[in-house]
Amino acid sequence: MPWILAVLALSATAAEPTRIDATSLATAAKLRDLALTGSEAHAIVESLTTEVGPRMAGSPNDARAVAWAENKFRELKFDRVYTEPVSFPRWVRRHESAEILTPFPQRLVVTALGASVGTGGKPLEGDVAEYSNLEALKSARAEDVRGKIVYIGNRMQRARDGSGYSPAQAARKEGAAVAARLGAKALLIRSIGTDSDRFPHTGLGVDPDAAKKDPALLAKLPRTRSGIPIVATAIPAAALSNVDADLLQHMLERSKPVRLRLNLDCGFEGEYTSANVIGEITGSERPDEVVVIGGHLDSWDLGTGAVDDGAGVAIALAAAHLLKQNGVQPRRTLRVIAYANEEQGLWGGKAYAAAHAAEVTRHILAAESDFGAERIYRIDSKVGAQALGAIDQMQQVLAPLGIERGDNADAEGPDIRAMGELGVPMVALRQDGTRYFDLHHTANDTLDKIEAKALDQNVAAYVVLAYLAAQADGDFARAPNN
């Protein structure tokens, strides 16, 4: 049965509201309190960041991270541990440097954006054309941009819910394409981050989905040996640390032209097959129905990926492990996924959804931890109306953790987005992201930024969510138009 019919069928039969029994609620409360006394999460992220460290998709550490995750699932006594292949074009960073040549020579701290092309084996020089944001660049005249190094100076705003990210990162994901169309020879952006430290923030420099949605463009894209389209930036693209962006702007304010030299040695190199690593706690009554939690195993290469997303992987593993440790077997199967290559285009999440599309109705609920390591303050959902009461029941168990009920409008995580598009119901446990973008995609994303007690609060919330979803009488299925 195609998934859409399955969802319809499920929705149609779900006349009764989904409920959670009192015994399960009491067990969830106990697991919550056990998590708060100290979970495995900090030890897991310490292990990942020490024994593997940075693990950029396709790098030599990708395979080490996969092996680490398989071992960790086994060490934590998951009932079933397996991997599923995830293939993608491999992007490599070798060297990056930038300097101001005139009016005042100074070295700039810079990092290539993911998917950037290099500068062709030698440095590139050009005068800077400055734009305050992507919109300003879009309305620029080609004669002002042609042959220049475009600089986009927009500054990300700090917010608990990370709402400053999306508007600011448009410059990162679309800037190179827009600048290239206007004839620029390279793109530099102010880092998409809320800190004022001398760390540049990397991140994907393209929007691969947009490129693939344009059939004419898609036809022209180069492909890997197995036919995967390669979406690279049209021109070399890099980010300055916020501090260096300030410096450049101070020069632009007093004197023009400002001339830069940029040297990027990076680019795509063949294809790589990594893996989603999956561990399960088998359900006692409905083992073929699964509750999915997880985080992404890959990281960028600059830091050790402690916060993004070692923390998420550790929270999910530790939450499931808490059931094992305490001899609690859920009715449904709890599936923990450490996704491959989230950073360069959500490859792991998409591969998982594609591989499991036929079993989509057996996916009772999905959630993902990928917003750092701070405390959770809210539970949002995207579930069918019949399940709203069950979400409220969960929230009552979460309330002592300081977690309030949010809305039923959106509960996406990057790797569960593709599942969500297939109709899988989702819950989002919202973490405080006030400081997340100080570290995000920088060399400073390291273990010391994580507080064990905050991780434990996350584990407590995830074990409540996962266990209660596995125990619920009824399901969470969304209406097909949701």
Next chain:
Amino acid sequence: MPWILAVLALSATAAEPTRIDATSLATAAKLRDLALTGSEAHAIVESLTTEVGPRMAGSPNDARAVAWAENKFRELKFDRVYTEPVSFPRWVRRHESAEILTPFPQRLVVTALGASVGTGGKPLEGDVAEYSNLEALKSARAEDVRGKIVYIGNRMQRARDGSGYSPAQAARKEGAAVAARLGAKALLIRSIGTDSDRFPHTGLGVDPDAAKKDPALLAKLPRTRSGIPIVATAIPAAALSNVDADLLQHMLERSKPVRLRLNLDCGFEGEYTSANVIGEITGSERPDEVVVIGGHLDSWDLGTGAVDDGAGVAIALAAAHLLKQNGVQPRRTLRVIAYANEEQGLWGGKAYAAAHAAEVTRHILAAESDFGAERIYRIDSKVGAQALGAIDQMQQVLAPLGIERGDNADAEGPDIRAMGELGVPMVALRQDGTRYFDLHHTANDTLDKIEAKALDQNVAAYVVLAYLAAQADGDFARAPNN
């Protein structure tokens, strides 16, 4: 007359307590309040960090910084602007990298210590021998150290008065010498800094004064063409960022040996002659008597030297400029010194004291700003007993700035230390150093860390100090045994 006799003579005749008249006190209060409405200090440090940036002694930017300072003094209408030569061995940093080879390969963020020798044109490899601090290393057995890379893990403690610095930095200044005597092949230290960011803190890796005090050692030191002894580290010496030190320690905790590769390309290269840059506001009544304030013009090379010590230079220049701006001419001359090469052995301060030893009694009072850019909270002094009342008068004008009276025990700054040893009376305006060592000697020492209002408070305090010292009836001379 030898200086010691001069000081004695001055002390002997100074029967009357030094006093400051009411008109001068009222003028000082006005200048203080004018500074708080907005001084030139932030614009000066912005200019230095933008137009010159990093200015390590002996680097190409050293000369640019000297030219900048001369221009800035002239631009601010100082009555007299001149330079005095300062020669020293030139140390050059070219490349530095480190990585853990086993048990878990990871790149480490590292910086060579100043005066370090290189690793001989190729990487050096060795197992790590860990010591918790310099004392532990001193009592180590040679057989445990021989052929190893010594790692000293002591962590600097945070304090408002920076009191954690001196005990922690012993590892940096003496570690290489001690490790070399025990047969180590290189030294690595945890950065001497209070942050938990992935920035290594550089700083001098030797104690040049100790080396020069040992005649046998001094005789063996190589010399520059003009005969200046060169004090290099005995073995390659570098600092890990605190984050990387954590990482190394996590590995040392779980598995030994930990094997490292270290590659330092740095070392001494000839001699360089820089300059102390001096600007004066000429005194109206006693122009040959001087009050000296200042900061050091050089910086390390990793950041832009905004806080260390662009701020100090800017505070001193802006304080003196405030007199010019407001048509206030002091009775004595106010001399502002931007010292050369403080970082690599206090060369500028020593050269100044040597050049002016014969005029030491005409140095009424000296102070230096070299502890960052935060607010001043205390005034300490090292003056003769007859001047304590005048210091109290100063403090009363400083009190509205939140500045309390400290003691008369110590008032050193690095560049006025040599003057102090000749008997020049000193005052220290103590800045809040709580966050200073988060940035100190790192790439993150940049303009954005400076708050203009805090700089203005410093300018207000320095203009009060300098003006009232220039106006005082009587002097501040210390007793010879002080």
